[in-house]
Every structure is written in structure tokens, then in C-alpha cells.
Amino acid sequence: MIETSPALTTVPVELGAKAYPVRIGPGALDQLGEEILARGFARGVRVLVVSNPDVDGPYGDRVLRSLERAGFRSERLVLEAGEDQKTLTTVSRIHQAAYDHQLERGSLIVALGGGVVGDMAGFAAATWLRGIAVVQVPTTLLAMVDAAIGGKTGVNHPGGKNLIGAFHQPSLVLVDPSTLTTLPPRELQAGMAEVIKYGVIADAVLFDALERQESLASLEAVGPALLAQILRRSATAKARVVAADEREGSLRAILNYGHTLGHVVETLTGYRRFLHGEAVAIGMVAAGLLSRELGLWSAAEEERQRQLIARAGLPLAAPPLEPDAVRECLLRDKKVRDGRVRFVLPTQIGAVELRDDVPLAMAQAALMQTIPARS
Numbered sequence: 001m002i003e004t005s006p007a008l009t010t011v012p013v014e015l016g017a018k019a020y021p022v023r024i025g026p027g028a029l030d031q032l033g034e035e036i037l038a039r040g041f042a043r044g045v046r047v048l049v050v051s052n053p054d055v056d057g058p059y060g061d062r063v064l065r066s067l068e069r070a071g072f073r074s075e076r077l078v079l080e081a082g083e084d085q086k087t088l089t090t091v092s093r094i095h096q097a098a099y100d101h102q103l104e105r106g107s108l109i110v111a112l113g114g115g116v117v118g119d120m121a122g123f124a125a126a127t128w129l130r131g132i133a134v135v136q137v138p139t140t141l142l143a144m145v146d147a148a149i150g151g152k153t154g155v156n157h158p159g160g161k162n163l164i165g166a167f168h169q170p171s172l173v174l175v176d177p178s179t180l181t182t183l184p185p186r187e188l189q190a191g192m193a194e195v196i197k198y199g200v201i202a203d204a205v206l207f208d209a210l211e212r213q214e215s216l217a218s219l220e221a222v223g224p225a226l227l228a229q230i231l232r233r234s235a236t237a238k239a240r241v242v243a244a245d246e247r248e249g250s251l252r253a254i255l256n257y258g259h260t261l262g263h264v265v266e267t268l269t270g271y272r273r274f275l276h277g278e279a280v281a282i283g284m285v286a287a288g289l290l291s292r293e294l295g296l297w298s299a300a301e302e303e304r305q306r307q308l309i310a311r312a313g314l315p316l317a318a319p320p321l322e323p324d325a326v327r328e329c330l331l332r333d334k335k336v337r338d339g340r341v342r343f344v345l346p347t348q349i350g351a352v353e354l355r356d357d358v359p360l361a362m363a364q365a366a367l368m369q370t371i372p373a374r375s
């Protein structure tokens with residue numbers, strides 16, 4: 001029996017034969033080797049650690065040392081950073097490194113980084129030798145609470161984001177909150193949008209805890225106790241949804257709260273002006289207005305969501321957009337049928353409804369309503 005640290009918190013992702021734990025705690029990075037042994041991998045197994053310079057610089061050596069201490073034969077591959085790297089070309093580089101390092105069926109890939117590294121390394125693991133194990137070690141808030149959990153892996157296609165991919169559950173997700181100390185504050189805030197999302201869609205206790213904090217805009221303002229609660233409760237919310245609906249037959253779609261109108265904002269601003277989480281924040285504001293307009297949500301709770309988003313330093317308003325462009329963009333959304341859009345709409349803090357019957361014009365109007373009037 002391999003001893004693992006009791007100091008780490010465990011959130012189980014209950015997926016039968018594919019079940020795995022999310023292990024969370026400061027200093028977890030130095031325990032990666034033992035944590036992998038505890039998942040049943042033998043000493044001597046080959047491991048490829050995939051990262052980028054932003055994370056390899058501060059954390060790569062620690063990860064490699066931990067793996068070596070546990071007896072793994074590890075190599076690292078450091079890719080360039082950035083969403084524009086999330087392509088099949090980069091995945092081919094990971095495959096080449098897997099070949100060079102002689103990764104076998106029992107070998108594993110460790111994804112050390114944000115959602116971009118996690119999605120690419122996960123997809124490379126899903127496709128190398130028809131699927132080898134992957135361990136996710138997320139280093140952005142967004143990846144810790146969302147991307148690293150749930151097994152969605154993939155890359156972008158020139159025609160759209162995440163069009164190429166596979167479901168491939170990790171064997172372990174290891175979250176070390178202290179890696180967030182080097183994360184730029186804007187990236188932390190973008191991740192906070194997904195945290196607020198969990199509060200609204202699934203966890204009123206989390207929402208209340210966030211609300212009690214004066215600011216959520218920096219690591220210092222959040223503090224270690226609330227951060228620990230954020231990571232545990234968000235992982236629990238995601239794990240519960242994924243366990244109930246791994247392949248997004250229905251329920252998993254609630255994780256897309258704020259994403260439909262957020263996607264319109266991202267698309268119409270050419271993916272340059274807003275980080276994904278910032279666009280999701282605007283999308284949640286618009287979805288909140290829409291829900292209120294449809295009589296599903298109270299004005300008071302919609303205002304609470306708006307206040308919380310503001311406290312995280314996130315944008316509340318879309319930039320000036322042409323109404324026709326918004327309409328066109330919504331029409332191209334795969335969730336539109338007969339002029340009606342599929343929407344995740346809050347009914348109270350901690351609960352949402354999936355609606356298939358939202359008139360496209362109302363969705364368009366809700367997003368336009370967030371745009372400040374020109375003086």
C-alpha cells in the first residue's frame with residue numbers, strides 16, 4: 001500500500017471503472033510521484049511531462065524531481081504558450097516526443113499547465129497507442145475548477161474552437177493552489193468567472209461564501225481559506241455533473257451557462273479582446289437578464305450575480321455590437337432550432353433550467369441590453 005498525504009483534500013469523480021480523484025492542497029506538486037504510485041502505476045514506468053515555459057520555469061524541476069524520487073523514468077516537453085498553439089501540429093509534436101521517449105501502453109503523460117496544455121496533452125494521450133493514461137496537473141484557476149476535470153480533450157480547427165477532440169478521462173487530477181501565485185491576475189479573474197458559474201448553477205453555499213468576500217479580483221483578496229473552499233466546491237460541482245452525464249447527453253450542458261452569449265462576444269471581437277472567462281462573465285450577465293425577462297429569475301438575485309461578477313474584476317457589458325451580427329452569430333450556433341435557442345437559465349441561486357424554447361430575438365436583445373448607451 002502506497003501512503004499518500006492526508007493533508008490533501010480528495011474530491012472523487014465517480015465514473016465506475018474510469019473513476020479518479022481530484023487531489024487538492026498546497027505543496028501537492030512535490031507529491032506528484034507518490035500520488036501516481038498510489039493510482040497503481042509501477043516504479044520504472046515512463047512519463048512524459050508536457051508544459052510550456054510559463055509553468056516549466058517555476059514548476060518543471062519540482063515535478064520532475066518528484067517523479068524521479070518515486071522511481072519514474074521521466075522526460076519533459078516544453079511547448080510554446082498560447083491558444084494559437086492548440087492545434088494538431090502541436091499534438092504531433094507531443095506524439096513525436098512520445099515516440100522518442102518510447103511511451104508504451106502502460107506509460108503516462110502528465111499535463112502541467114492551463115487548459116491549453118491540458119486539452120492538448122489529454123488529446124495526445126487519448127490518441128497515442130489508441131489511448132494511454134494522462135494525469136492532469138492544472139496551474140490556472142480555470143483549469144483547476146473546470147478544464148482538468150471531466151475528460152474533454154482536444155484542439156482547435158481553423159473553422160472553430162475545440163472542433164477536434166475526444167473524451168479521455170484522466171487517471172488523477174492534482175491541484176496545487178500555490179501555483180496560482182505566479183498566474184497573472186487577469187487570468188485568475190477569468191477563472192473566477194467559472195467559479196461564479198458553479199455558484200449560480202449548482203452551489204448556493206459557494207455563492208454565499210464568494211459574496212461575503214469584499215473582492216475576488218486577486219489571490220491576496222481571496223485568501224487561502226476561501227481559495228481552498230472554491231477549489232473543493234467547484235471540483236465537487238463539476239465532478240457531480242460529469243459523473244451523471246459524462247458525454248453531455250443532457251445535464252452536462254448546464255456547465256455551458258453564460259457560454260452561448262459569451263461565445264457571441266468572443267466571436268464578434270475576434271477572440272482578441274476578451275479572455276474566455278471574461279466573455280463568459282458577460283454571457284452570464286446577459287443570461288441573467290434573459291432569465292429575468294422570461295419571469296424565471298428574480299431581479300434581486302440577478303442583481304446579486306451582477307455584483308459578484310463586478311467584485312471579481314470581470315466585465316459586465318459587451319462592447320458595441322451590431323444587432324444583425326449578434327443575430328447571425330446566434331443563428332450559426334449549433335444549439336439553435338427553428339429560430340429558438342437552447343439556454344441554461346437560472347431560476348434561483350444554485351439552480352438552473354435547460355430551455356429549448358428561447359426566442360432568438362430575446363437572446364439577442366438580452367446581450368444588446370448589456371451594452372452601455374452611447375452618450
Ligand code: NAD
Pocket residue numbers: 052054055081082083086113114115116117119139140141142143146147148149150151152153161162179180181182183184187276
Ligand atoms: P491557458 O492554458 O492559455 O493559460 C493562460 C495563460 O497562463 C497562459 O499564457 C499560460 O502559459 C499561463 N499560465 C498557466 N499557468 C500559469 C502559472 N501557474 N503561472 C504563470 N502563468 C501560467 O488558459 P486557461 O484559461 O487555463 O485555459 C483555456 C483553455 O482551456 C481553452 O483552450 C479552452 O478551450 C480550454 N477549456 C477546456 C475545458 C475542458 O473541459 N477540456 C474547459 C474549459 C476550457
Ligand code: GLY
Pocket residue numbers: 146147149150152252255256
Ligand atoms: N467545460 C464544460 C465541460 O466540461 O463540459
